[in-house]
Amino acid sequence: MQTDQPYTYQIPSELAGDLKLGMRVVVPFGRGKRKVQGFIVGFSNHVDYDGKMKQIDSIIDLTPVVNDELLKLSAWLAQTTFSFRISCIMTMLPSVMRAKATKVLRINKAPLEPSIAALFGKQSELEYDEDQFNPDQLKAIIDAVRTGQLTLDYVVKNQARAKQVLQITPAQSVAELKAVLEQVAANAVAQQKLLKWLIEHPDQPIEQPRLASMLQIPISTINTAAKKGWVNKQRVTVLRDPSKHSIARNYPLALNDDQKQAVDQIAASIKNETADVYLLEGVTGSGKTEVYLQAIQKALVAGKTALMLVPEIALTPQMVNRVKGRFGDMVAMLHSGLSIGERYDEWRRINAGDAQVVVGARSAVFAPLKNIGVIIMDEEHDSSYKQEDTPRYNTREVAKWRGAYNHCPVVLGSATPSLESRARAGKDVYHLLMMPHRINNQSLPTVNVVDMRNVLINDGKTDFSEPLLTAIQHRLARKEQTVLMLNRRGYSSFLMCRDCGFVLKCPNCDISLTLHLKGHRMQCHYCGFEQPIPNRCPNCHGQRLRSFGTGTEKVEQQLNQLLPNASVIRMDVDTTKRKGAHERLLAQFGSGQADILLGTQMIAKGLDFPNVTLVGVLNADTSLDLPDFRANEKTFQLLTQVSGRAGRAQKQGEVYIQTYNPDNKAIQLAKEQDYEAFYRSEMRIRHIANYPPYFFTVRITANAKFENQSAKVIYEIDRYLRQTLTNGDIILGPTPSAISRIKNKYYYQLLIKYKHEPKLQSALEHVLNKYQTAIRHGIYISIDSEPVSFM
Numbered sequence: 098m099q100t101d102q103p104y105t106y107q108i109p110s111e112l113a114g115d116l117k118l119g120m121r122v123v124v125p126f127g128r129g130k131r132k133v134q135g136f137i138v139g140f141s142n143h144v145d146y147d148g149k150m151k152q153i154d155s156i157i158d159l160t161p162v163v164n165d166e167l168l169k170l171s172a173w174l175a176q177t178t179f180s181f182r183i184s185c186i187m188t189m190l191p192s193v194m195r196a197k198a199t200k201v202l203r204i205n206k207a208p209l210e211p212s213i214a215a216l217f218g219k220q221s222e223l224e225y226d227e228d229q230f231n232p233d234q235l236k237a238i239i240d241a242v243r244t245g246q247l248t249l250d251y252v253v254k255n256q257a258r259a260k261q262v263l264q265i266t267p268a269q270s271v272a273e274l275k276a277v278l279e280q281v282a283a284n285a286v287a288q289q290k291l292l293k294w295l296i297e298h299p300d301q302p303i304e305q306p307r308l309a310s311m312l313q314i315p316i317s318t319i320n321t322a323a324k325k326g327w328v329n330k331q332r333v334t335v336l337r338d339p340s341k342h343s344i345a346r347n348y349p350l351a352l353n354d355d356q357k358q359a360v361d362q363i364a365a366s367i368k369n370e371t372a373d374v375y376l377l378e379g380v381t382g383s384g385k386t387e388v389y390l391q392a393i394q395k396a397l398v399a400g401k402t403a404l405m406l407v408p409e410i411a412l413t414p415q416m417v418n419r420v421k422g423r424f425g426d427m428v429a430m431l432h433s434g435l436s437i438g439e440r441y442d443e444w445r446r447i448n449a450g451d452a453q454v455v456v457g458a459r460s461a462v463f464a465p466l467k468n469i470g471v472i473i474m475d476e477e478h479d480s481s482y483k484q485e486d487t488p489r490y491n492t493r494e495v496a497k498w499r500g501a502y503n504h505c506p507v508v509l510g511s512a513t514p515s516l517e518s519r520a521r522a523g524k525d526v527y528h529l530l531m532m533p534h535r536i537n538n539q540s541l542p543t544v545n546v547v548d549m550r551n552v553l554i555n556d557g558k559t560d561f562s563e564p565l566l567t568a569i570q571h572r573l574a575r576k577e578q579t580v581l582m583l584n585r586r587g588y589s590s591f592l593m594c595r596d597c598g599f600v601l602k603c604p605n606c607d608i609s610l611t612l613h614l615k616g617h618r619m620q621c622h623y624c625g626f627e628q629p630i631p632n633r634c635p636n637c638h639g640q641r642l643r644s645f646g647t648g649t650e651k652v653e654q655q656l657n658q659l660l661p662n663a664s665v666i667r668m669d670v671d672t673t674k675r676k677g678a679h680e681r682l683l684a685q686f687g688s689g690q691a692d693i694l695l696g697t698q699m700i701a702k703g704l705d706f707p708n709v710t711l712v713g714v715l716n717a718d719t720s721l722d723l724p725d726f727r728a729n730e731k732t733f734q735l736l737t738q739v740s741g742r743a744g745r746a747q748k749q750g751e752v753y754i755q756t757y758n759p760d761n762k763a764i765q766l767a768k769e770q771d772y773e774a775f776y777r778s779e780m781r782i783r784h785i786a787n788y789p790p791y792f793f794t795v796r797i798t799a800n801a802k803f804e805n806q807s808a809k810v811i812y813e814i815d816r817y818l819r820q821t822l823t824n825g826d827i828i829l830g831p832t833p834s835a836i837s838r839i840k841n842k843y844y845y846q847l848l849i850k851y852k853h854e855p856k857l858q859s860a861l862e863h864v865l866n867k868y869q870t871a872i873r874h875g876i877y878i879s880i881d882s883e884p885v886s887f888m
């Protein structure tokens with residue numbers, strides 16, 4: 098059984114005075130010889146424990162890895178997200194420090210104390226293993242780290258600054274190679290390909306993986322060639338792609354009146370050190386980013402640091418460039434696009450105080466910045482700010498906690514704030530800052546809703562309505578650019594047998610497989626399961642299998658047929674898997690190398706391309722159909738955000754939204770791009786239906802290998818809660834989750850809606866503790882406070 102409480106250990110006399118809060122140590126735990134990792138979370142001069150106290154074994158980090166603020170934050174986080182404190186602390190650390198990593202001691206400043214110098218001998222580095230030194234040596238090492246003579250670093254695999262590759266060069270002359278070619282067996286196609294290439298490129302060294310993929314030959318062919326003496330292999334060092342570091346410098350812009358108002362108010366809070374929360378509600382293209390940058394500037398001038406959060410940062414390289422271009426080397430970045438090594442490097446810079454501005458996605462909210470002057474959260478409504486795994490925290494709440502701790506303002510910015518935030522601003526809990534106009538008073542784009550029920554879509558052959566297609570053709574003629582969004586990747590959403598109605602489903606999940614033309618695969622988007630596209634129906638063996646629904650791959654194909662002269666960049670999970678692909682595709686589009694950017698919702702936010710004058714949404718209904726009380730809100734946000742990509746500079750923008758629900762309120766109001774009207778309308782619905790922000794919500798999910806297990810547990814919990822909680826609370830469910838089976842686990846859930854519930858915390862803690870034991874039987878319970886996704 099897992100436990101969630103601090104344990105008391107005796108400090109060995111040799112280590113007295115060397116242990117600090119936030120250091121990790123190795124301690125014996127339970128009976129037997131088991132050793133576990135622990136964090137030092139407090140000191141005490143006495144204990145109430147009668148038995149024989151165990152001693153701390155050894156120190157993992159020689160300096161604290163979590164500071165005082167983050168330790169306190171972890172306690173709050175554990176309580177509010179119903180998770181173990183240790184997993185909260187772990188979440189705050191870079192991933193390299195979470196696993197058991199190799200560590201090295203490096204000599205920083207000589208001379209060393211003789212006893213340590215002896216350990217190093219002639220080397221400048223020494224592997225550090227907790228168990229390897231005696232207490233005296235350990236003490237000496239800790240002292241040397243404290244005085245800066247030694248440093249302790251985590252070794253990241255593949256972290257080598259310089260990348261090494263195998264390079265292939267011909268080992269024989271062209272004439273010799275030609276002779277060899279004559280003699281190889283006629284069926285040795287790969288060898289022939291290789292030899293021909295070598296003959297045609299006698300002076301061109303090439304990296305082995307590139308050669309293999311270019312010629313489509315296996316590496317084994319190259320190995321054979323090396324053995325036979327046709328080629329030489331050589332390890333050479335190449336520099337990492339430096340392109341990402343050529344960021345142009347930019348300078349503060351003269352603010353317009355709305356921007357100035359906003360910056361002035363935030364600046365006052367920075368100066369007065371008040372933990373105010375601002376909601377910056379500015380329409381798309383109103384210049385929110387400039388407000389953020391100048392607010393950060395104010396914090397830096399006051400001698401403080403700044404934290405700027407953006408949704409999944411890899412998605413907004415433009416934003417990163419703006420911040421790095423403004424503040425240069427003061428900026429550290431933390432996001433999923435970085436390798437583990439790069440992340441660790443950035444974390445260290447922040448921890449050491451060498452970076453004053455941190456830009457990052459969700460987990461950057463735990464950046465070990467000290468003395469924060471302002472916290473910014475761009476696109477505060479974005480659902481990527483909610484962590485969907487334990488600890489299930491909401492970045493916004495963590496940001497507010499840190500704002501309060503650091504006595505600094507938090508700025509939540511969006512064109513389409515979450516209803517929760519807007520409602521708080523309405524009650525003056527947050528300060529509302531409005532920027533209702535675009536920069537230079539450019540008007541918002543004109544939005545046209547295309548009713549797809551009436552449109553004869555080219556005999557149903559394509560997904561483009563006549564008006565949208567014509568609009569794209571006009572852009573092509575005028576050399577302007579188009580952004581097209583379809584929130585579905587792959588070729589088509591499912592494959593169905595026309596004879597028996599069979600739909601091909603994932604064997605592990607309760608969801609249909611998506612057809613991907615590339616690689617000719619059927620793919621599960623939940624567990625990654627793949628199989629070839631079948632020729633016959635697995636059920637009736639009929640041959641009339643047809644695919645339904647449209648994904649980005651199919652639209653790309655349609656565009657190539659409809660507009661053969663247009664160049665299209667497709668951006669979705671499948672085309673952006675490789676590191677840096679995202680940035681590269683956007684840079685290509687930005688520099689005008691393509692007419693059309695086609696993508697999933699990853700293209701909806703933050704992009705600022707002046708030549709984009711048309712936005713098309715191919716199917717606005719995908720997010721309306723979700724089993725989620727926020728379906729309207731999400732649809733409105735997505736449509737407004739993507740519409741906002743059009744007409745951001747001199748030229749007027751235009752938008753076409755194709756839908757089968759033209760009368761839906763969210764779509765109608767997205768047409769007007771009227772957030773305030775949407776807010777009022779949606780709040781009425783939430784009020785009637787008792788949903789947030791009028792009620793708080795907690796979701797409890799049970800999953801298990803067998804359906805009856807998860808059902809049984811969730812009903813037990815349901816019964817307990819109904820007995821324990823107050824009458825005013827509403828419990829919805831239990832029901833199977835929207836996708837009832839994922840990766841061979843069955844999911845059941847219930848939702849608690851409450852206004853004020855003093856017994857909730859203890860009731861949920863009881864649930865957590867009681868059912869945590871069940872882990873052993875393969876049943877898992879999760880508690881999600883204020884859930885944002887209901888799948």
Ligand SMILES: Nc1ncnc2c1ncn2[C@@H]1O[C@H](COP(=O)(O)OP(=O)(O)OP(=O)(O)O)[C@@H](O)[C@H]1O
Nearest residue numbers: 350351352353381382383384385386387536703741
């Ligand atoms: N004061 C200013 N003077 C001139 N140009 C400005 C000013 N402020 C911002 N801009 C420019 O206006 C454009 C839009 O600004 P920005 O991208 O910050 O908008 P935004 O409010 O973040 O929009 P979105 O929510 O759509 O991302 C940018 O190209 C920016 O450089």
Ligand SMILES: [Zn+2]
Nearest residue numbers: 594597634637
């Ligand atoms: Zn069939």
Ligand SMILES: [Zn+2]
Nearest residue numbers: 603606621624
């Ligand atoms: Zn699956």
